[in-house]
Amino acid sequence: MCGIVGYVGPQQAAPLLLQGLSRLEYRGYDSAGLAVVGSEGAARLQVRKLAGRISALASLVTELPVAGACGIAHTRWATHGAPTQSNAHPHCDCRHELALVHNGVIENADVLRQRLEWAGHDFVTETDTEALVHLIEEAPGETLEARVLAALEHIEGTYGLAVVAAAEPDKVVVARQGTPMMIGIPAQGTGMFVASDPAAILEHTRSVVHLNDGDVAVLRPGGYELFDADSRPRVRQVSDIAADLLGGELAGYPHFMLKEIHEQPDTTRATLRGRLLFTEGSARLDDLNLSASALAGLRRIVLLGCSSSWHAALVGRDIIESLAEVPVQVEYASEYRYRRALQEPGTLAIAISQSGETGDTLEAMRAARVAGARVLGIVNVVGSSIAREADGVIYLHAGPEIGVASTKAFTSQLLALTLFGLYLGRRRDMSPADGRELASHLAALPGLVAETLTLEPQIRTLAAEFAGAGSWVCLGRGANLPIALEGALKLKEISRLHAEGYPGAEMKHGPMALIDSDMVVVVVVPQDAMYAKTLSDMQQIRARDGRIVAITSRDSGGGGGGGGGNLGRLVDHQLRVPAVIPLLSPVLTVIPLQLLAYHIAVLRGCDVDKPRHLAKSYSLE
Numbered sequence: 001m002c003g004i005v006g007y008v009g010p011q012q013a014a015p016l017l018l019q020g021l022s023r024l025e026y027r028g029y030d031s032a033g034l035a036v037v038g039s040e041g042a043a044r045l046q047v048r049k050l051a052g053r054i055s056a057l058a059s060l061v062t063e064l065p066v067a068g069a070c071g072i073a074h075t076r077w078a079t080h081g082a083p084t085q086s087n088a089h090p091h092c093d094c095r096h097e098l099a100l101v102h103n104g105v106i107e108n109a110d111v112l113r114q115r116l117e118w119a120g121h122d123f124v125t126e127t128d129t130e131a132l133v134h135l136i137e138e139a140p141g142e143t144l145e146a147r148v149l150a151a152l153e154h155i156e157g158t159y160g161l162a163v164v165a166a167a168e169p170d171k172v173v174v175a176r177q178g179t180p181m182m183i184g185i186p187a188q189g190t191g192m193f194v195a196s197d198p199a200a201i202l203e204h205t206r207s208v209v210h211l212n213d214g215d216v217a218v219l220r221p222g223g224y225e226l227f228d229a230d231s232r233p234r235v236r237q238v239s240d241i242a243a244d245l246l247g248g249e250l251a252g253y254p255h256f257m258l259k260e261i262h263e264q265p266d267t268t269r270a271t272l273r274g275r276l277l278f279t280e281g282s283a284r285l286d287d288l289n290l291s292a293s294a295l296a297g298l299r300r301i302v303l304l305g306c307s308s309s310w311h312a313a314l315v316g317r318d319i320i321e322s323l324a325e326v327p328v329q330v331e332y333a334s335e336y337r338y339r340r341a342l343q344e345p346g347t348l349a350i351a352i353s354q355s356g357e358t359g360d361t362l363e364a365m366r367a368a369r370v371a372g373a374r375v376l377g378i379v380n381v382v383g384s385s386i387a388r389e390a391d392g393v394i395y396l397h398a399g400p401e402i403g404v405a406s407t408k409a410f411t412s413q414l415l416a417l418t419l420f421g422l423y424l425g426r427r428r429d430m431s432p433a434d435g436r437e438l439a440s441h442l443a444a445l446p447g448l449v450a451e452t453l454t455l456e457p458q459i460r461t462l463a464a465e466f467a468g469a470g471s472w473v474c475l476g477r478g479a480n481l482p483i484a485l486e487g488a489l490k491l492k493e494i495s496r497l498h499a500e501g502y503p504g505a506e507m508k509h510g511p512m513a514l515i516d517s518d519m520v521v522v523v524v525v526p527q528d529a530m531y532a533k534t535l536s537d538m539q540q541i542r543a544r545d546g547r548i549v550a551i552t553s554r555d556s557g558g559g560g561g562g563g564g565g566n567l568g569r570l571v572d573h574q575l576r577v578p579a580v581i582p583l584l585s586p587v588l589t590v591i592p593l594q595l596l597a598y599h600i601a602v603l604r605g606c607d608v609d610k611p612r613h614l615a616k617s618y619s620l621e
């Protein structure tokens with residue numbers, strides 16, 4: 001989604017801004033632009049923008065150079081108005097003296113626009129943002145920051161913004177309401193940065209100050225001042241962008257998605273590192289902030305998330321209920337935030353989010369808190385909004401996930417939920433022996449993830465066979481139903497195929513009508529309590545000529561294994577993941593689905609890391 005980077009200091013701004021924008025590419029965007037304020041002699045406010053890629057913007061800046069040591073830049077993901085050159089940010093006032101970049105939505109933009117047009121302002125874009133720059137233009141005040149503050153009083157909605165003025169060439173004014181903004185503080189004498197995402201400034205600093213809602217800050221070459229919503233000067237804590245944010249390079253892989261799939265032996269290990277207590281048979285989770293009395297009073301857990309994080313929550317429900325015997329409810333965060341959820345005392349809400357910035361999940365977490373729940377976050381990005389607002393947090397430590405498709409964060413979410421289940425279970429009725437056994441299975445899992453990845457050559461061949469098939473169904477039962485849903489999501493978002501995820505037994509209630517020899521049915525069927533039942537789902541599909549790919553386990557029936565026996569005769573292909581206890585099988589069964597979607601996407605010529613119409617993170621609705 002939209003991204004912002006800004007700089008003021010002793011160096012030329014344009015190369016730093018372009019570099020920052022390229023680090024934000026992974027978020028998804030459709031247009032980009034920058035504004036640089038020149039010093040005496042140079043044209044004062046120089047704006048370059050276009051619909052298209054950062055590389056095209058860089059070429060434009062080479063053709064029409066900009067000069068100056070103060071500037072702002074933006075990647076836009078269209079919401080109000082088509083992705084065109086004029087709708088791209090920055091936006092300027094009538095006199096071309098101010099330039100503004102904005103993430104968020106100005107909800108009262110139409111009313112403001114009407115009033116400003118009536119007052120004589122010329123609007124040249126279809127965006128909501130343009131109203132704000134005209135508001136600043138006519139706002140009273142001696143300084144840019146005074147005018148920004150005065151203008152923001154009229155704004156309803158959300159914003160992360162950065163503004164520069166031709167008349168004040170050594171200053172960037174920034175503000176935040178509802179969408180992340182941070183000040184980057186590099187070594188003394190090298191200037192100041194602002195960004196909406198730490199990836200944009202990682203090369204220059206690891207020290208950042210996060211703005212709170214209502215904050216306005218003024219950046220100058222030698223430092224910054226920050227004011228809260230009541231215009232009082234504030235000093236906020238400097239945080240270290242965690243080391244695990246570093247290293248966003250391809251390392252020889254053709255795509256980030258493939259790199260991240262292959263990182264899973266390491267990332268699953270990192271999620272578990274230091275958290276398994278083998279002697280006690282428990283888990284150590286340092287930042288939960290759950291008192292003994294809160295644990296004793298726990299009656300219900302509500303898991304909140306969107307998309308892949310919601311699928312992880314569905315797996316987590318079974319894990320926590322079986323280990324800790326606490327009722328768990330799973331909610332789409334986007335629905336829960338608007339529902340009058342009935343919450344009993346003793347409810348713990350857990351917001352699950354890779355980015356920690358998904359607006360729906362953040363708002364759902366806030367709604368749960370207002371309704372009286374204690375709130376935890378399971379997040380990957382250290383210092384993200386959910387991590388900072390939650391009462392406690394379990395970090396995934398999976399490193400930066402750049403590919404739009406969530407892969408390594410998903411498997412780490414499953415492990416974080418298992419660690420939480422083990423932690424809670426051992427504080428309730430789970431025996432130390434059962435805890436020790438689970439801890440040892442968990443410790444062995446990263447090795448099994450590595451073994452699962454050796455299926456890739458077989459999956460590549462299979463992808464070539466099926467890449468032309470237009471319709472897919474992924475089936476599963478129990479703990480592997482969410483994996484079927486996740487597999488179908490991956491085929492949709494990355495391979496751009498029509499794919500549905502279904503519970504195996506639901507097929508006969510309607511979707512079975514679609515089955516014929518054109519339909520590919522992927523069935524997730526490891527050896528577990530649902531194995532025989534799923535086999536019977538497959539028999540019904542086979543009887544109707546459906547082509548079946550089974551993701552099964554090495555200890556299940558057919559092809560020389562024990563168990564169910566006739567799997568081999570039912571299916572066209574089997575992808576056999578290593579045997580593991582059923583509770584942990586989703587961590588392995590999802591990997592062939594990730595690889596299948598990846599290889600089909602490549603064969604179909606899809607843009608794997610930046611899929612059509614999608615962004616990495618949605619901090620807004």
Ligand code: M6R
Pocket residue numbers: 306307308309352353354355356357358361404405406407493616617618
């Ligand atoms: O950062 P989050 O986990 O909150 O993101 C939730 C979804 O936006 C995310 O899972 C997205 O749908 C991915 N593209 C799924 O692969």
